[in-house]
Structures are given as structure tokens and as C-alpha cells.
Amino acid sequence: YNVGVVVLLWGCVGAGTSAVLLTPGTRTFGNALKSFPYAANTEQLLFEFTAVPGAQPHTITEQWFAIFGGANTYDRNADARIRVYLENGTAPALDYQLFFGHAIGVQNCFDADGKLTNTCVDGRVPWASTDVQHMAHGGALKNTYRIPFSSSIRITLTMPVNGLIYYYARGMTSLPVVVGGLQLPPNARLTLHTNWNVTVPPLGKLALVPPRNGSGLLYATMWSAQSEYIGFMEGCVRAEIDGGPTVFMSSGTEDYFESANFFNGGQKGPNDPKGNLFTAADEVTSPESGVSYLNGTNPGPYSMSAYKFHLSDPVVWWETFELTASNYDTGGEDPSVSGMGCIVPPNPTHSLAPSACGRTPGPTSGDVTSGAF
Numbered sequence: 001y002n003v004g005v006v007v008l009l010w011g012c013v014g015a016g017t018s019a020v021l022l023t024p025g026t027r028t029f030g031n032a033l034k035s036f037p038y039a040a041n042t043e044q045l046l047f048e049f050t051a052v053p054g055a056q057p058h059t060i061t062e063q064w065f066a067i068f069g070g071a072n073t074y075d076r077n078a079d080a081r082i083r084v085y086l087e088n089g090t091a092p093a094l095d096y097q098l099f100f101g102h103a104i105g106v107q108n109c110f111d112a113d114g115k116l117t118n119t120c121v122d123g124r125v126p127w128a129s130t131d132v133q134h135m136a137h138g139g140a141l142k143n144t145y146r147i148p149f150s151s152s153i154r155i156t157l158t159m160p161v162n163g164l165i166y167y168y169a170r171g172m173t174s175l176p177v178v179v180g181g182l183q184l185p186p187n188a189r190l191t192l193h194t195n196w197n198v199t200v201p202p203l204g205k206l207a208l209v210p211p212r213n214g215s216g217l218l219y220a221t222m223w224s225a226q227s228e229y230i231g232f233m234e235g236c237v238r239a240e241i242d243g244g245p246t247v248f249m250s251s252g253t254e255d256y257f258e259s260a261n262f263f264n265g266g267q268k269g270p271n272d273p274k275g276n277l278f279t280a281a282d283e284v285t286s287p288e289s290g291v292s293y294l295n296g297t298n299p300g301p302y303s304m305s306a307y308k309f310h311l312s313d314p315v316v317w318w319e320t321f322e323l324t325a326s327n328y329d330t331g332g333e334d335p336s337v338s339g340m341g342c343i344v345p346p347n348p349t350h351s352l353a354p355s356a357c358g359r360t361p362g363p364t365s366g367d368v369t370s371g372a373f
Contacts, residue, residue: 020176020183025054030170038069040161043083047169048154055174056186057148062170063155065098066139069163070119076138078163079109079118084147085154086189094147094192098157102141103132105224105293105305118160122292130287131220131309139166145219146177147190179219180311190219193372200232200327208237209323209372218315218323221372225253226303227327230296233262233304235326242319249315253325257306258289262298288312323372 029049038044051058069078079099083092099120100106109120126135132143147153155169177184193209200206208221218239225232237249237256250256254263288309296302 020178023055023174025174027173028170029173030168032168033165036165036167038157038159038163038165040159043156043158044165046082046155046157046165046167048152049171050152051149051173056150057175057177057188058150058153058171058173059175059177060145060147060149060153060169060171061175062142062144062168064168065102065141066136066166067098067157067159067163068138068166069159069161071161073162073164075119075163077119077121078159078161079120081158083156083158085156086149086152088152088154094190096192096194098141100222100224102134102143103129103222103290103292103307104134104141105222107224107226107293107295107303107305124292127290129290129307129309130311132307145190146179147171148177148184148186148188179217180314182217182314182316184217188217202231202327203329204327205324206327207322208325209321211240211320211322212317213320215318216316216321218310218321218372220307220309221323222305222307223325224293224305226296227300229300230262230298230302231300231328232326233302235329238324238326239315240320240322240324241315241317242321249323254306257291257308258286259291262302263291263294263304263306 031047033046049058065080067078067080068074068076077099079097082094082096082098082101084094085091086093099109099122104120104122106116108122109116109118111117111119122134124134125137126140127133128135131145134141153171157165157167176186177188195206195208198206209218233253235253236251237253239247239249241247254260257263288311289307291304291306293303293305296304
């Protein structure tokens with residue numbers, strides 16, 4: 001089971017309200033680049049802003065990208081490394097690949113030989129979710145990730161080839177961050193945890209968010225995963241919050257992303273009337289979750305990329321937090337039930353039996369790329 005994950009989360013959550021009162025200090029700032037050339041392997045400045053003293057935080061509210069480059073200047077769909085620096089820091093506060101950071105799986109960036117390239121193709125265009133969208137072939141990657149800062153922010157791009165940048169960023173001074181109706185305190189900052197091409201053994205667990213101390217709020221997760229056996233889709237997502245009982249975020253992988261039955265809302269293959277062969281993800285999208293890539297068969301091999309924003313269902317902690325995903329699962333009240341990943345009893349304080357569920361976990365590991373904000 002190979003996986004990559006991006007997880008976006010907020011640190012230092014405190015008590016607050018959902019209302020944001022506009023004041024004379026709340027003003028819009030921003031800038032744009034048009035057909036701006038960049039050089040290969042050079043960290044190119046996209047945007048910077050320094051605020052005058054005043055109420056904090058100041059917040060980036062929107063970014064839009066159309067990056068070109070490759071063998072030819074206007075080659076479309078160029079991927080890029082994006083870095084965000086706060087308060088004149090030398091280490092980036094956020095560091096991610098452009099397409100994966102916009103919920104487009106790494107499988108969309110492989111060439112015909114299965115090698116990761118600097119070009120990504122997204123066949124779903126145009127599509128939009130609440131906080132991220134891709135509206136044109138060759139560009140229009142947009143996000144509304146709120147990035148707060150105290151005094152200054154600098155955003156850069158790096159590519160291994162020459163090319164051209166079309167880009168804009170906007171924000172507001174003295175603007176508190178609100179996530180899912182919850183206003184965060186002024187010292188809350190957006191952070192990112194990534195797992196890049198990690199191999200998870202059968203029955204193993206991946207730390208989507210490693211153990212953390214202090215308070216925070218989970219904003220979003222983005223996954224790319226593949227395995228020779230589809231059993232990883234039967235693994236549960238678990239949250240450990242403030243030392244309390246385990247919170248099961250799902251009964252399997254796909255229902256964490258608000259779908260079911262191995263994402264069978266996608267297009268079916270021509271030789272599989274049951275819908276267990278997937279070649280696209282066109283229908284599997286909702287305002288707060290979606291699937292960017294599906295390909296495989298049941299029982300395998302199987303490959304998927306998906307994303308989830310925790311807006312309507314906030315995940316908040318005050319002391320400690322950990323978020324994990326499993327490559328299949330053990331446990332269950334009735335191990336004779338075939339096809340279930342983890343069987344969760346109604347009482348969350350009840351210990352699960354150590355017996356395995358009906359399906360075996362399969363002989364192979366898998367690869368995952370993931371991220372969490």
C-alpha cells in the first residue's frame with residue numbers, strides 16, 4: 001500500500017466566535033503576474049506583502065495559478081514547487097507541489113512509463129469544490145486557503161525548466177480566520193504535514209497527522225494511494241483526541257471521502273457490469289470532498305487519489321491529537337462478516353476484539369503520498 005498525503009491543520013486554537021466585524025483597518029491587498037518569465041531551478045518570487053502595524057492577523061484569502069513550461073515555453077500543466085514564508089523567515093512555513101496542493105493526485109502526473117514528471121493532466125476540468133478548483137486545461141488552479149501572518153508574507157515558485165507565470169494573490173489586513181464557522185484566535189497559523197511515497201505494510205498504520213501536543217483544528221487531507229490489493233480501501237481513519245476514546249472517522253477509506261462501494265459513482269469499465277473497475281472520477285465530487293483519480297479492479301490492483309475538507313464537520317483538539325489511516329484493518333464484533341474493514345461497536349469505549357474480519361489483508365504493501373493541513 002503506497003500512499004502520499006497532504007494534511008492542512010491549524011495550530012493554537014482558542015475560544016472565539018464565528019462573527020467577523022469589519023473595521024477601517026480591514027483592507028484588501030494583492031497583485032498579479034502576466035506572462036512573467038521564470039528560470040529553471042531558480043526560486044522565483046510570486047508575491048510579497050508587508051503590513052503596517054495594526055490588528056492581527058493579516059490573511060491571504062485567494063491564490064490562482066496558470067504555470068507554463070517544459071520543452072516549449074507554453075507547454076501546459078507544468079507542476080511547480082510552491083513555498084510560503086512568514087515574518088521574514090528563511091524556512092518555508094508551507095512547502096508543497098502545486099497540483100497535489102490543489103487536490104490533484106500524483107497519479108495525474110505520471111508519464112506513459114509510470115514515472116513522475118513535471119507535467120500533470122486533470123481530465124475532470126472544469127470542477128470546483130468549496131476551497132479549491134481547477135477551471136481550465138493548462139491553468140486556473142485556484143485555492144481559498146486562509147494563510148494568516150503577523151507582519152509579512154512571501155510566496156515563491158521553483159521549476160526544473162524555463163517557463164511563464166500567470167498568477168494572482170489577494171488578501172485582507174486585520175482579518176481573522178474563520179474555518180467552518182469557527183473563528184480562530186489571532187495566533188493560529190496554517191501548517192502542513194506530508195507523507196511522500198511512503199510504503200505501508202499489510203495491517204500497518206500511516207500517521208496522517210503524527211502525535212501533536214497543544215491545540216489545533218484539522219482543515220483538510222489529500223491522499224494518493226495504490227496497491228496490488230484493494231484491501232487498503234477497507235481501512236479505517238482514526239482520530240485520537242485529548243486522550244479520549246478513539247474517534248472512528250470512517251468505516252473504511254472511501255466513506256471518509258463521503259463516498260461508498262469503492263467510489264462506484266465513477267465511470268465503470270466496459271467489462272465490469274458490477275462497477276468494480278474504475279477509469280475516471282467524474283461523478284465523485286461534492287462541495288467538501290472529491291476524487292481526482294481512480295483506476296483498478298477488485299480485488300486489485302487499485303489506485304486512487306481523493307481529498308476531504310473538514311468544514312461542516314470540524315475536528316478540534318485542545319491538548320493532544322493524532323490522525324491515522326490503515327492498510328486494511330483487524331478487529332470486529334463479528335469476524336465472519338465478509339468484506340468489512342473495521343467493525344466499530346456503537347459504544348466507542350468498548351474494546352474491539354482482536355480477531356480479523358472476513359477478508360484477509362492481502363500479501364502486498366502499498367505506496368501512499370498524503371498531506372494534511
